[in-house]
Amino acid sequence: MNRVKRQIAPYLLVLPGGLWLLLFFAIPMVTMLSLSLQQGDVVNGYVFTGHWQTYVDALSNYESQLVRSLIYGVVSTVILIVLAFPVAYWIAFYGGKRKSTYLFLLLLPFFVSFVLRTISWRQILTDDGPVLHPLKALGLLPENVHILGTAPAVIAGLVYNFLPFMVLPVYVALERIDPRVVEAARDLYADPATAFRRVILPLSLPGVFAGVLMTFVPVSSDYVNSAVLGSSSTTMIGQVIQAQYLANSDYPTASALSFVLMAVLLIGVFAYARALGTEDVMKVAAR
Amino acid sequence: MTAQTLQRPSTAEPAPAAKPRRKVTGRGVMHAYTWVIIAWLALPIFVMIAFGFNNPKGRYNQTWDGFTFKWYGQLFALSELTSALFISLVIAVISMFVSGALGTGIGYALGRYHFRGSGSLNLIMFATMSSPELVMGASLLTLFVSLGVGLGVVTITIAHVMFSISFVAAVVRARVMTLDRSIEEAAADLGANAWTTFWKITFPILLPAIFSGMLLAFALSIDDFVVTNFTAGTTVTFPLWIWGATRVGLPPQVNVMGTLIFAAGVLIAVVSNIRSRRGSRKQD
Amino acid sequence: MSVPNFPDPSLVRGLTQRRFGRRDLLRLSGLSAAGLTLAACGVKGKGKPSASAAPDAVAKFWAGKTKNGHVDFANWPLYMDPKQPELKRFTAETGITVKYQEVIQEMAPWFAKVQPQLSAGQSIGYDLMVITNGIQFAQFRDSGFLAPLDASKMPNYVKNAAAKYKNELYDPHNVYSVPWTSGITGIAYDPAKVPAISKLADLWDTKYKGKVGMMSDTQELANFGMMALGIDPAKSTSDDWTKAADYLKKQKSDGIVRNYYDQSYIDALGKGEVWITQAWSGDVFQKNASDGTNFKFVVPDEGGTLWTDNMTIPITAKNPLDAIELMDFFYRTDNAASLAEYIGYVCPVPDAQAQMRTDADKKTGADKAAILALADSPQVFPAQSVYDKLHYYASFQTAALQQQFQKTFEPIVLS
Numbered sequence: 001m002n003r004v005k006r007q008i009a010p011y012l013l014v015l016p017g018g019l020w021l022l023l024f025f026a027i028p029m030v031t032m033l034s035l036s037l038q039q040g041d042v043v044n045g046y047v048f049t050g051h052w053q054t055y056v057d058a059l060s061n062y063e064s065q066l067v068r069s070l071i072y073g074v075v076s077t078v079i080l081i082v083l084a085f086p087v088a089y090w091i092a093f094y095g096g097k098r099k100s101t102y103l104f105l106l107l108l109p110f111f112v113s114f115v116l117r118t119i120s121w122r123q124i125l126t127d128d129g130p131v132l133h134p135l136k137a138l139g140l141l142p143e144n145v146h147i148l149g150t151a152p153a154v155i156a157g158l159v160y161n162f163l164p165f166m167v168l169p170v171y172v173a174l175e176r177i178d179p180r181v182v183e184a185a186r187d188l189y190a191d192p193a194t195a196f197r198r199v200i201l202p203l204s205l206p207g208v209f210a211g212v213l214m215t216f217v218p219v220s221s222d223y224v225n226s227a228v229l230g231s232s233s234t235t236m237i238g239q240v241i242q243a244q245y246l247a248n249s250d251y252p253t254a255s256a257l258s259f260v261l262m263a264v265l266l267i268g269v270f271a272y273a274r275a276l277g278t279e280d281v282m283k284v285a286a287r
Numbered sequence: 288m289t290a291q292t293l294q295r296p297s298t299a300e301p302a303p304a305a306k307p308r309r310k311v312t313g314r315g316v317m318h319a320y321t322w323v324i325i326a327w328l329a330l331p332i333f334v335m336i337a338f339g340f341n342n343p344k345g346r347y348n349q350t351w352d353g354f355t356f357k358w359y360g361q362l363f364a365l366s367e368l369t370s371a372l373f374i375s376l377v378i379a380v381i382s383m384f385v386s387g388a389l390g391t392g393i394g395y396a397l398g399r400y401h402f403r404g405s406g407s408l409n410l411i412m413f414a415t416m417s418s419p420e421l422v423m424g425a426s427l428l429t430l431f432v433s434l435g436v437g438l439g440v441v442t443i444t445i446a447h448v449m450f451s452i453s454f455v456a457a458v459v460r461a462r463v464m465t466l467d468r469s470i471e472e473a474a475a476d477l478g479a480n481a482w483t484t485f486w487k488i489t490f491p492i493l494l495p496a497i498f499s500g501m502l503l504a505f506a507l508s509i510d511d512f513v514v515t516n517f518t519a520g521t522t523v524t525f526p527l528w529i530w531g532a533t534r535v536g537l538p539p540q541v542n543v544m545g546t547l548i549f550a551a552g553v554l555i556a557v558v559s560n561i562r563s564r565r566g567s568r569k570q571d
Numbered sequence: 572m573s574v575p576n577f578p579d580p581s582l583v584r585g586l587t588q589r590r591f592g593r594r595d596l597l598r599l600s601g602l603s604a605a606g607l608t609l610a611a612c613g614v615k616g617k618g619k620p621s622a623s624a625a626p627d628a629v630a631k632f633w634a635g636k637t638k639n640g641h642v643d644f645a646n647w648p649l650y651m652d653p654k655q656p657e658l659k660r661f662t663a664e665t666g667i668t669v670k671y672q673e674v675i676q677e678m679a680p681w682f683a684k685v686q687p688q689l690s691a692g693q694s695i696g697y698d699l700m701v702i703t704n705g706i707q708f709a710q711f712r713d714s715g716f717l718a719p720l721d722a723s724k725m726p727n728y729v730k731n732a733a734a735k736y737k738n739e740l741y742d743p744h745n746v747y748s749v750p751w752t753s754g755i756t757g758i759a760y761d762p763a764k765v766p767a768i769s770k771l772a773d774l775w776d777t778k779y780k781g782k783v784g785m786m787s788d789t790q791e792l793a794n795f796g797m798m799a800l801g802i803d804p805a806k807s808t809s810d811d812w813t814k815a816a817d818y819l820k821k822q823k824s825d826g827i828v829r830n831y832y833d834q835s836y837i838d839a840l841g842k843g844e845v846w847i848t849q850a851w852s853g854d855v856f857q858k859n860a861s862d863g864t865n866f867k868f869v870v871p872d873e874g875g876t877l878w879t880d881n882m883t884i885p886i887t888a889k890n891p892l893d894a895i896e897l898m899d900f901f902y903r904t905d906n907a908a909s910l911a912e913y914i915g916y917v918c919p920v921p922d923a924q925a926q927m928r929t930d931a932d933k934k935t936g937a938d939k940a941a942i943l944a945l946a947d948s949p950q951v952f953p954a955q956s957v958y959d960k961l962h963y964y965a966s967f968q969t970a971a972l973q974q975q976f977q978k979t980f981e982p983i984v985l986s
Contacts, residue, residue: 009396011396011402013392013396014408017452018411020389021415021453024430024449025423031426031430031433032426042714061982062985086321090318102321108328108553109328109331109332110510111553113510113525114510114512115529116545117332120334124331128843149829221419231830232823232828232831232984240985241421245428245517247677247679248679248977248981249679249686251614254425255425258421258425261419261422262419367672431687432614437690521696
């Protein structure tokens, strides 16, 4: 009897949570797919007809937003890697006793609501705000220059909001590097630059990959930054999807776009995960 | 080679003979750079805190018009804002406990047992953590619309629990895998059955991990915007209220609330950090 | 126990056959469940083809409703004095408390937000909401989300409302709604930054590149696009829509439009982000009154849009009796006058004009001049000549045409 209990123990432990995830994560994906193939309107209801023309229409109408979102995603991720790496490197190697303090300071913004942080940036960057007004008053910038509403403003916002998500995984990977390996490289006559390039950098790559995983997906599907800091020329696919669901009640188009976005992003993510092994990524993500 | 030579290079280390200046300068630059980044990250927070003390003339809290404490006294003057904050807190607390329970079960099972389906479970958990929030929220909306159940506090809570479970599970699992089995074996040797062993030995050891998982779930829930936006209907949570109010201008109460939440979070983090340091010192 | 020198045939069969194991069963059931869900999934609509209420619908709805002493009122911003004098008067006279929330910024998102709850028969937290005539009004009505109103509970409305407000085109015999106010969509501009504007064509002028605001509501946007090309929206065809959409896309690709706004256009104008913008008549008046600015509002030569915002009661309202009493309260002449004095929109009660003149006599100086100006303003009591220049939103015979209209103009705002 005890052996049976031990055998079913994991299943019993997993059952409630697993059921919840099945019901509220897996099945909604199915309903979303189903809704994307339905026809009708919000007043008279939708009927499943397998109508896949919705996908064609949606993609042809909003292809530029999808491409733009992926571009913003790639650009932001690259900028994030460039900005985050030195910080992670410095804290990992030279942080000493105050490592956790530095990490804590990096995470400080997360004690403030995401929306509130982005809105504060809008306040700082507004046309007559504390940044632009003095520059314009001094004549350094023409009167009609504006930062808000441009792609750089949106990308800056995205980079700002997701920087800690890139620093942490890279830091974790760098911190794990056995100092003896670096010592060995030095002993073999490598100067600091070569030691970095041939030893530290390759060992840090899993952290970079994990960071990319944790930032590329949310950045590409974000809509808050573009809505607050951007304008209609920076519209991202996230805004389109949100508008189709929550403004136009066009559920089939919205679901089609949503599904395409998720497919594009998850394919990339799973490719990375395959290369890395899900276990590692889970561990890093759990930090 | 003694153990000392295996230390990580620290700031106290004297510069090596070869090219000392370049190394110090490089390190100094990185040091300064790190502080620049930290300052940049903190900038909007300071703006937010500062404008909680502003005394705006018109409707908009945009330009500095004078220092005042009055908003701290009038914190709950806007009933809708207060009730939005209250709803956010209620949902976060419920989500914390439910996802804590469900996530702990999954984390413990994954960390301790090998069972069929653990692979797919891992996959689903990974998917919930890496899926775009937009898609998770939107798909939940399609589920609720298809079922015709309407939207509100219940659907928001369901959504929050859903995306928190995996984070709690990951935290608990990490701890379970580093658990020292010998203690449990000792308990069994002393005559405790599985149930007693779990509740008296394993569970208390896991409790800090479970607790930090729950805190994570709380933080995720109270700040969530995207998924909540899709599942709320006309219910308003704190982030949703802020979002809706940006059009007409944010009242200073929002800044004050943000400041207080920020201060509370920092305080909790610092206190728990001091506690854990003291705890580890005690163990030495 | 015999020593098998030839394996048991059943054992051989078992070893060599591919088993239909648990995993396959799980996989199969999972896929078929998914497939079944896919096929069975459908979103049930509540559409009713006929627009008029059944004769006993009114009685059926109001039977058994009791007064609860509270009303939750959802409205647009800039539709009431923030001090809420009329609501305070209402509470003082009737004892019914009112919670007033300015949660509606644009019609399409409002409908999308409340549709799932209303469809599920759930309360949306409001007993009274103000919605514009147009596509969404029809969607609300056809989905059965609006309560039919009992005229016997609205004596002031019956007595005081102008005749045209008792039988609207979009709600014959005003079964589901009574007007809150009417308004004009025209052009607002900052005279300090641009010379006097009078034409829709000015919104396409490259002189104002990057400083023009347009509305994100597809109906508003489409009307301006069509009127700028000389098309009458009421008679427009899908070819007209394509022409107007192309003209609007050109405005966007030339970089003339700064952004597409909901009611927040008035903030953008105030902050100087835009210099000329599509605007609603009363908003500009209120902005000048509250912030001391000097923005101007004009009805363009090519035409403007006339719309009506209406008070309605959602079908799942918790306090409909209290709500209908509040609706009627605003049709008392003194309340209609005091509301119009603040918001500067078209007043549905003609007698309010005389009331406003009386109110003006009680005040002095600048206040008196302001109220007198409103009483004589074509924005609050338009003359027929003004009405002649105005057009309604485009209307649609079928749901398919409506969807086509939306799909023609949505991408302009979203891209």
